[in-house]
Amino acid sequence: MAGASSWSFEERDFQRIDRLLQGFLYDSNARCALLVDRTGQLVTTAGEKPDFDSTAFASLAAADFSANDQLASMIGENEFSSLFHQGEKESMYLADVARRVILVVLFDNRTTLGMIRIKVKGVVRELAEIFREMFDRSASAPQTARVESAFVDEAEDEIDRLFGDL
Amino acid sequence: MSMINYASREINCKIVYYGPGLCGKTTNLEYIFEKVAPNTRGKLISLATETERTLFFDFLPVDLGAIRGFKTRFHLYTVPGQVYYNASRKLILKGVDGVVFVGDSQVERLDANIESMHNLYENLSEYGLDLREIPFVIQYNKRDLPNTSSLQELEAQLNPNRVPHFEAVAVRGIGVFDTLKAVSKLVIKSLS
Numbered sequence: 001m002a003g004a005s006s007w008s009f010e011e012r013d014f015q016r017i018d019r020l021l022q023g024f025l026y027d028s029n030a031r032c033a034l035l036v037d038r039t040g041q042l043v044t045t046a047g048e049k050p051d052f053d054s055t056a057f058a059s060l061a062a063a064d065f066s067a068n069d070q071l072a073s074m075i076g077e078n079e080f081s082s083l084f085h086q087g088e089k090e091s092m093y094l095a096d097v098a099r100r101v102i103l104v105v106l107f108d109n110r111t112t113l114g115m116i117r118i119k120v121k122g123v124v125r126e127l128a129e130i131f132r133e134m135f136d137r138s139a140s141a142p143q144t145a146r147v148e149s150a151f152v153d154e155a156e157d158e159i160d161r162l163f164g165d166l
Numbered sequence: 167m168s169m170i171n172y173a174s175r176e177i178n179c180k181i182v183y184y185g186p187g188l189c190g191k192t193t194n195l196e197y198i199f200e201k202v203a204p205n206t207r208g209k210l211i212s213l214a215t216e217t218e219r220t221l222f223f224d225f226l227p228v229d230l231g232a233i234r235g236f237k238t239r240f241h242l243y244t245v246p247g248q249v250y251y252n253a254s255r256k257l258i259l260k261g262v263d264g265v266v267f268v269g270d271s272q273v274e275r276l277d278a279n280i281e282s283m284h285n286l287y288e289n290l291s292e293y294g295l296d297l298r299e300i301p302f303v304i305q306y307n308k309r310d311l312p313n314t315s316s317l318q319e320l321e322a323q324l325n326p327n328r329v330p331h332f333e334a335v336a337v338r339g340i341g342v343f344d345t346l347k348a349v350s351k352l353v354i355k356s357l358s
Contacts, residue, residue, distance in 0.1 A: 007170075008172060010173065011172055014172075038260060039260050039262075040225075040261075041180075041241070043169070044174070053209055055208050056209050056211050056227075060211065063222060063257065067222070146358065147177070147357045147358050150234065151234045151354075151357075155233045156351050158230045158233060158238075159347055159351055160347070162202065162206060163350075164343075166342075
C-alpha cells in the first residue's frame, strides 16, 4: 500500500541549512529560527533552544500559515509570502520557502522588523534552492523501500506494547 | 507525507480523524490523551469554539519511542466536522499518511456520514490522493445508543472497499485503541 509521498532530510541537508540559519541569526540579531514543513512537522531549529513545546508550535505555525493562504486567495492574492505577529516583547515573522516549508523567526527588541525583513529575504532565496533540490531528489528517487522490514516489525511490536491494554 | 529526518533521526507520520459533526473525533483523541503514558505524548491542542465544537483542529503527538535508532512519532489530528468548515478541513488533510473515518452509528446520522465520506474523497483528490491507496480504517462509534443502524447497513453504505472497521463507544474508550493500532500499523507498513 502506498502512503502519501514522503521526503527525507539528510545530514548533509541539515548541515547546509544550519550554516545558512546560523549566518542569518548572526546578521539579523534574531533569537531563534525554526523550519516547519507545510504539513506541520518541525524540520529543524537554530539559535536559542525554544523553551516551549516545539512540536505543538510547528503544527500551529503551519495551520496559521495555511489559513492565511486561504485568506490571501479570497482577496485575490496568490499567497501571503510572509506574516508578522507582533507581541509586547517577543515577535514572530513567518516566511514561505518554495511553497514547501515555512521559516519562523522569533525576535525581540534587540533587532527591528525592518532588519528581519531584509535578512529573511536573502536567506529564503538560498533555502528555497536547497529545498527544491531536496524535493526533486525525493521525487526522482525510485520507490524502493524507505525503511527496512525489520523497522516495520519492531514498530508494530511497539504499537502493540504501547496501545495494547488501554 | 511522512518525513524521514536523518539529521535528527526522527520519523513523523500524520493521521487524521475525519467524520461528520459530533461523531466523536475529538472524544477519540481525548481518550488517547488520557490513557497513554504522559512521557509518550505531547500536549493535546484543541482549537475549538466556546461551545467546545472543533473550529480548526485538535492535535496530539504520540511517541512510539526509538525504533532502530529513529524516534518515531504519530501526529494525530481531527478535523472540524460541521459541513461549513470545509476550507479548514481541507487544510488539515495536507500531507496526511493515514485516515480514520469516525462514523456516527445513529440512524438519523446516516446521511451525514455518507456526505462526510464523499467530502473526504473529494478533499483528498485535490491533493492527488485516493482513499483506496492510502492507510484507511473506519470506526463505527456510539454503538451503545439505542437508535443505531446495523453494522451491515453501515458497511454497505460507507465501506465499499471493505477496509478494516471497528465498533466503538469512544466516550468509554471502547474500540478507540483498536482503531488507532490498526491505522498506525498500516501507516508504518506504508513506509516500507
